[in-house]
Amino acid sequence: MEHRFSVQVYYEDTDHSGLVYHANYLKYFERAREHVLGVTELVRLLNEDGIGFVVYKAELTYKKGAVFGDAVTVVTEVARESDYRLGSRQDAYRPAASGGEELLVQGRIDLVCVDRAGQLTRVPPSVMDRL
Helix, strand or coil: CEEEEEEECCHHHECCCCEECCCHHHHHHHHHHHHHHCHHHHHHHHHHHCEEEEEEEEEEEECCCCECCCEEEEEEEEEECCCCEEEEEEEEEEECCCCCEEEEEEEEEEEEEEECCCCECCCCHHHHHHC
16 A cells, blocks of 8 residues: 655755755654554554554665755555564655656665563554555
């Protein structure tokens, strides 16, 4: 399943070069992942089931930088990698001058499912059903 999430680049997102600061793409990707399951479901999982997700591994490849005023679209695809881990491919795009989209950043973020004590736990069936 492909999920698309739009982000507006603000001046505060940029560094002295005028480009989006590299770490901010991780924030954009995090926001996009929250919307894949939905904030309400993530809160329910934590409050009722005592389950959350933490980043296990993050790999980003920077192709081009977004600038103040750009509208960036984060495209997310999530897959079950094991009973305990979800892998997400996340790419950031902006509209290309010639039409279509221009790839800015390629990302691969792996999450593990943990309980309140921070111990690994199985990804619940309700999460897999939504994905």
